[in-house]
Amino acid sequence: MRLPSLCKLSIAAAVVSCVTFHPAAADSVADFYRGKTMRVIIPASMGGSVAVYGRLMADFLGRHMPGNPNVITASMPGAGGVQSVDYIFNAAPKDGTVVGEILSPSLLVPMLGDAKFDPTKIQWIGSLTTRPGVVTVWHTARATTIEDAKKVALNLGSTGVGAGNFQIPTLANAILGTRFKVVMGYPGGSEINLAIEKGELDGRFNYWTGWTSAKPDWIRDRKIIFLFRTGPHAADMPAGLRAFDDLVNGEERQMVHLAEAHDHIGVG
16 A cells, blocks of 8 residues: 655645655545544644644545544744754654645745755645735834834844744845844744734734734734735735835845745645
């Protein structure tokens, strides 16, 4: 019997992929999974939108996988999602019982330095939706425009180097001249949001759906201000919100397109 080896649900929040895949008869797959427990590895804490997508996929797998295995979720935050990729790629059982979300910005990490995984060996299967991002500041922040952010240092929260909330502000500093100070180490988006609300942080990079699903009242009450967006435009975004690649030209625009590629990979 040949079974799918380690499958991965990657998420920008979530794109399904597999390191390798071997076709098998449906009845053989059902026999394998019957009575087993599958794990969906979530690369963040359980309070944010990343976990919502993970639970959604776990529920789907539980209802539709041949053999109807028990499907549970497990949170594994760290380094902006890189820790979970390392685990899935190198340590998790490669028998089809572990499914994992991969924050898609993590796929750029091997280009930035040492990494323990090879994204070229991941075969993408699908995506739930694309997910544009926005650099966002609290309404009382010391700078609430791009031009002011070039003059005033703002503290932006981050889960680590594998996440867009590290990569996008860091690139903006390099090519726009902004003075974002990226504060790393938060386990997930909900903890970053709490730190913003408490005044410990000035803002963050977040995905648009992260705001609309988790903090729609912040948008409604204008508690957050959006400086610029990355990736595809969403119909419900504020009018006039500038795109990152419209702020630069030439080679710098190519850098932006690479950095925001994960927004187009989206949620799978």
